[in-house]
Amino acid sequence: MIDDKWGALPEHGVPAERVLDEIRALRAADRPTHGGRLFAYVYDPGVAGLDELAQAAYAESAHVNGLDPTAFPSLLAMENALVAAAARLLGGGPGTAAPDVVGSVTSGGTESLMLAVKAARDARPDLAAPRIVVPASGHAAFAKAGHYLRVAVDPVPVDPVTLRPSAADVAAAIRPETVLVAASAPSYAHGVVDPVAEIAAVAAAAGVRCHVDACFGGWTLPWLRRLGAPVPPFDFAVDGVTSISVDLHKYAYAPKGVSVLLHRDPALRAPQYFAYADWPGYTMINPVIASTRSGGPIAAAYATLRHLGEDGYLRLAALTRDAVAGLADAVRAVDGLRLLAEPEATVVCFTSDDPGLDLFVLVDELTARGWHTQPQLAYAGLPASVHLTVTAAVAPRVAEFGPALAEAVAATRAAGPVELPAELRALAGSLTPEALTPEVVAGLAAGLGLDPTAAPERMAVVNTLLDAASPALRERLLAEFVGLLQRPSW
Ligand SMILES: *Cc1c(COP(=O)(O)O)cnc(C)c1O
Numbered sequence: 001m002i003d004d005k006w007g008a009l010p011e012h013g014v015p016a017e018r019v020l021d022e023i024r025a026l027r028a029a030d031r032p033t034h035g036g037r038l039f040a041y042v043y044d045p046g047v048a049g050l051d052e053l054a055q056a057a058y059a060e061s062a063h064v065n066g067l068d069p070t071a072f073p074s075l076l077a078m079e080n081a082l083v084a085a086a087a088r089l090l091g092g093g094p095g096t097a098a099p100d101v102v103g104s105v106t107s108g109g110t111e112s113l114m115l116a117v118k119a120a121r122d123a124r125p126d127l128a129a130p131r132i133v134v135p136a137s138g139h140a141a142f143a144k145a146g147h148y149l150r151v152a153v154d155p156v157p158v159d160p161v162t163l164r165p166s167a168a169d170v171a172a173a174i175r176p177e178t179v180l181v182a183a184s185a186p187s188y189a190h191g192v193v194d195p196v197a198e199i200a201a202v203a204a205a206a207g208v209r210c211h212v213d214a215c216f217g218g219w220t221l222p223w224l225r226r227l228g229a230p231v232p233p234f235d236f237a238v239d240g241v242t243s244i245s246v247d248l249h250k251y252a253y254a255p256k257g258v259s260v261l262l263h264r265d266p267a268l269r270a271p272q273y274f275a276y277a278d279w280p281g282y283t284m285i286n287p288v289i290a291s292t293r294s295g296g297p298i299a300a301a302y303a304t305l306r307h308l309g310e311d312g313y314l315r316l317a318a319l320t321r322d323a324v325a326g327l328a329d330a331v332r333a334v335d336g337l338r339l340l341a342e343p344e345a346t347v348v349c350f351t352s353d354d355p356g357l358d359l360f361v362l363v364d365e366l367t368a369r370g371w372h373t374q375p376q377l378a379y380a381g382l383p384a385s386v387h388l389t390v391t392a393a394v395a396p397r398v399a400e401f402g403p404a405l406a407e408a409v410a411a412t413r414a415a416g417p418v419e420l421p422a423e424l425r426a427l428a429g430s431l432t433p434e435a436l437t438p439e440v441v442a443g444l445a446a447g448l449g450l451d452p453t454a455a456p457e458r459m460a461v462v463n464t465l466l467d468a469a470s471p472a473l474r475e476r477l478l479a480e481f482v483g484l485l486q487r488p489s490w
Contacts, residue, residue, distance in 0.1 A: 002387075006221055006392060006490075009056055009301040014446075015235075016360070017325050018460065022194045026102070026309075028216075030369075031372050031486075032343060032372075034046075035097075035132050035391065035393065035397075036391070036393035036394040036396060036397040037370050037371050037372060037394075037396070037397060038372040039348075039371075039372060039373050039374060039387070039388035039389050039390065039394075040372070040373070040374035040387065040388075042391075043249070043250050043251060043253055043389075043391050044253070044391050044392070045122065045221065045253040045308070045391065045392045045393060045395035046088065046362055046391075046392055046393030046395070046396070047253075047312070047316075047392075048084065049077070050253065050304065050307065052170075053298040053302055053303050053304070053307055054254065054255050054303055055148075055255075056303075057294070057299040057300045057302065058255065058297070058299060058300040060299055061074065061075065061078075061295030061296050061298065061299035062294055062295065062296040063294075063490045064293075064294070064295030064296075064299075065222070065292055065293070065294075065295070066079075066290075066292075066293040066294070066295060066298070067286075067291050067292050069294065071355055073403055073477055074296065074299075075295045075298055075299075077300075078295075078298050078299060079104075079105045079298060081302060082248065082298070082301060082302060082305065083102070083103035083104070083105065083260055083262065084107055085305055086103065086218070086248075086260040086262060087101045087227055087236075089104060089219070089222050089246075089247050089263065090214065090218060090222065090235040090236055090246065091234075091235035091237040091238075092236040092262060092264070094280050095236055096236065096237070097236060097239075098236035098264050098265075098477050100265040100266065101236060101262055101263065101265070102262070102263055102265065102266050103260050103261055103262040103263065103269075103290075104260070104261050104269070104272065104287040104357070105258060105259070105260055105298055105301075106247065106259045106260070106261055106289075107217035107257050107258070107259065107288070107290060107293070107297070108247060108257065108258070108259050109139070109143060109213075109216075109245060109247045109250075109259050109433065110141040110145075111259065111261075111286060111288060111289055112215065112245035112247070112259045112260070112261040113139065113141040113142055113144075113145050113147070113211070113213060113215070113245060114141070114144070114145040114148060114149065114210045114289065115272050115287075115288065115289070116180065116243050116245060116261060117132060117142070117144075117145040117146065117149055117151055117179075117180060117208075117211075118145075118149055118267065118271070118272060119212075119243070119263070119269060119270075119272035120132070120153050120179040120180035120209045120271075121149055121179055121180075121270045122181065122271035122272075123209070123270075123271045124179050124209040124353075126318065127179065127465070129152065129177055130151050130152070130178075130179045131152040131153070131154055131175060131177045132146060132151055132152075132153055132154070132178065132180040132181070133154045133156060133170055133173045133174055133177065133178055133180070133182065133208075133245060134153050134155060134156065134182045134402060135155070135156045135157075135158055135164075135165035135170070135179045135182065135183065135184065135187075135194060135195070135360040136155050136156060136157050136158050136165070136379075136380055137158045137163060137165070137184060137189060137190065137192075137217065138182050138187070138258070138409050139163070139184065139187075139191060139213055140183075140187055140288070142196055142213075151179070151313050152177075153475055154173045154175070154178070155173075156169045156170050156173050157169060157380070158382075158384060158447060159484075160381055162340050162341075163184075163187070163190045163192045163382075163397055164193075164194050164195060165194060165199070166180065166195070166198075167198035167199050167201070168202075169201055169375065170199050170203075170259055170451065171178050171205075171206070171246070172240075173220070173323075173488065174202065174203070174206045176210060176339055178206070178208050179208065179209065180208065180209045180210070180211055181199060181200075181202070181203040181208055181209070181210045181211070182210075182211050182212075182213060183195075183196045183200070183210065183211075183212050183213070183234075184212075184213045184214075184216075185200045185213065185214040185217050185218070185234035185235075185456040186216060186221075186344065186347065187216075188215075188330070188347075188348045188387075189347075189376055189387060190341045190347060190385075191217075191341060191343060191344065191345045191346065191347025191349060192341050192344060193217070193221070193232055193234055193345065194234075194296055194439075195232070196212055196232065196234040196238055196241065197232070197233050197234075197238050197260050199242055199375070200212075200238050200239065200240030200241045201239070202317045203240055204239060204240030205275050208289060209242040209243065209268070209414070209464055210240050210243075211242065211243045211244070211245070212234055212238075212241050212243070212244045212245075213245055213246050214235070214245060214246050215245050215246060215247040215249070215250065216250055216345075216346075217234075217246070217251075217258060217345050217346070218235075218244065218245070218246025218247070218251075218314070218343060219246055219247070219248070219250065219251035219252045220251045220317055220320065220346050221234065221316035221345060222235075223313050223314050223316075224321060224345065226314060226317075226320055227317060227321060228489065229315065229321065230247050230344075231344075232472050236262075236437050237265060241264070242264050242268050243261065243263045243268065244261075244262045245260070245261050246259065246260050246262075246335075247258060247259040248260060248301045248304075249261075249297075249301070251346070251392075252304060252305060252313075253304055253308065253316070253389070253392075254300055254301035254305070255297060255300045255303045255304075256297070257294075257296075257297030257302075258297045258298060258301040259298075260339050262294050264268035267345070270285060270318070272286065273286065273287055274286045275462040280327055280405075286314035288348075288364075291414045292476050298489065305440070313354070316392040317392075320346050320390055320391060320394070320395070321332070321346075321397040322395060322398075323390050323391075323397075323398050324343045324346055324347075324390045324400075325343075326386060326398035326399070326401070327348045327390060327394070327398060328343050328348050328403035329402075330398075330405050331350045331399050331405070332347065333402060333406075334405060334406065334409050335354070336352055336353055336354030336356070337351070337352055337353075337357070337359040337409070338350060338351055338352070338353050338363055340383070340385050341418055344371075346389065346390045346391070347389060347390065348387075348388040348389065348390060349376075349385050349386065349388070350385060350386055351383045351384065351385045351386070352383075352384075354418065355414055356413055356414070356416070356417065357386050357409065357413060358412060358415075358417035358460065358462055358464075359385070359386055359415065359461040360384070360407055360411045360418060360459065360460040360467070361376055361415055361416075361418060361460045362409060362412040363375045363386060363459065363460070364458050364460050365407075365408035365409075365411045365412050365415075366404065366405070366408045367459075368408075369406075369407065371384050371401065371404055371405075371408075373387065373388055374386065374387040374388070374389070374415040375387075375459070375463050377463065377466055377467045377469055377474065379471070384463075384467055418460045418461055418464040420461070420464055420465060420468065421447075424444070424447060424465060425465075425468055428466075428468040428469040428473070428490070429467050429468060429469070430471055431469070431474040432473070433470075433472045433473050433475070436476045436480060437479065437482075441477060441480035441481055441484070442484065444465075445481065445484065448461050448462060448465065449461075450462070465477075466478075
């Protein structure tokens with residue numbers, strides 16, 4: 001691949017065409033970002049020419065620095081336009097119930113959630129130990145925000161059938177130290193929309209902020225609603241919703257690196273800013289975590305929205321809706337598989353009711369046939385499942401999915417479920433996270449036949465081992481294992 005000992009920094013510069021060839025050769029090992037057969041990580045509208053437009057826009061602004069909006073007004077203008085578009089789509093702006101809505105462009109959903117938590121925390125400097133209330137189905141980024149910001153997270157269980165939290169349980173979890181209540185529209189894992197109106201009402205009654213995590217669905221639910229889908233109220237039309245996040249690098253189909261965090265009014269946003277004048281350099285004033293940041297993703301998102309327009313997004317939402325229906329039918333047609341939730345947005349999530357039909361083996365069999373799905377481990381009484389994020393590019397592939405799924409199911413049954421060696425299963429059940437040294441993980445990887453220098457091809461054994469482990473042990477195992485992958489390529 002990179003064929004000299006200098007790696008990324010050769011002794012003598014390499015011609016441009018060869019460098020690009022090297023990158024293309026490396027990219028060949030990746031999952032396919034286009035073509036509608038990868039159901040996680042990427043969001044592909046399948047629109048001809050859109051990549052080229054986004055790349056050109058990215059290149060125009062790649063060297064522009066978002067550090068200072070007065071030095072680069074082009075970026076300020078594009079950010080304000082993106083925020084206005086997101087706000088309008090989500091029930092805010094002139095003539096709405098949220099006329100004073102403001103927002104920021106961030107690098108992604110995680111950053112949007114971290115900043116929503118930071119703003120809520122810093123609005124309450126009187127509290128020594130602030131807390132947030134998050135449904136168990138809430139995105140892991142809330143836990144990450146709590147971890148980074150030293151804010152405790154109070155989880156609210158979800159109903160095992162509806163996969164939603166109840167507003168009564170949210171109300172019961174609110175304490176005097178609670179600074180924020182979260183709801184998802186929809187949740188990433190199962191694609192179900194929380195009862196936002198009820199949750200926002202109990203938050204408002206307690207005088208607490210309510211953040212709607214619409215990172216995933218903020219750019220689909222409004223179009224699906226316009227197409228006639230029964231989407232419950234989840235945006236600024238709901239009293240008590242104080243902030244909303246929506247990722248443009250998901251269903252707005254912009255290249256990676258753009259999300260929008262909206263606040264109902266400027267006072268709610270104020271504690272999000274970090275300003276610093278107590279050093280001899282420039283006075284720093286940042287709305288987001290990064291200081292220096294490229295204008296590339298912002299310009300690319302701006303170009304994508306302008307080019308697709310409302311009619312484009314409506315058309316893509318219709319394609320996606322039909323693809324979801326087709327995939328769900330394909331799952332329903334298989335004996336032993338069951339939809340974990342009836343699709344109400346753009347996720348298809350299914351589980352297996354048949355011990356002879358091992359979901360983790362099925363995921364590998366689908367991968368071997370060119371269909372890339374996302375396994376989800378059993379958690380808190382919910383069974384292991386397979387997640388499909390469905391985008392518009394899936395639409396032309398739907399007819400092929402049913403036969404491929406049937407074939408993969410037959411192969412899965414023939415292969416039989418993964419049998420972990422008894423000592424490994426016992427280890428997964430008994431090992432404490434503290435006992436997990438790098439040596440133990442290297443030994444485990446070797447015992448599983450994994451090459452720690454390459455991402456494994458067949459994941460069923462790994463997933464079965466993780467499934468048998470506690471969440472705390474899963475975290476440690478994965479951190480150690482990925483740590484083995486992430487080593488300098490000498
Ligand atoms: C993707 C996602 C996030 C996190 O977004 P990143 O862009 O991956 O940082 C948060 N919440 C939900 C519901 C998501 O789907």
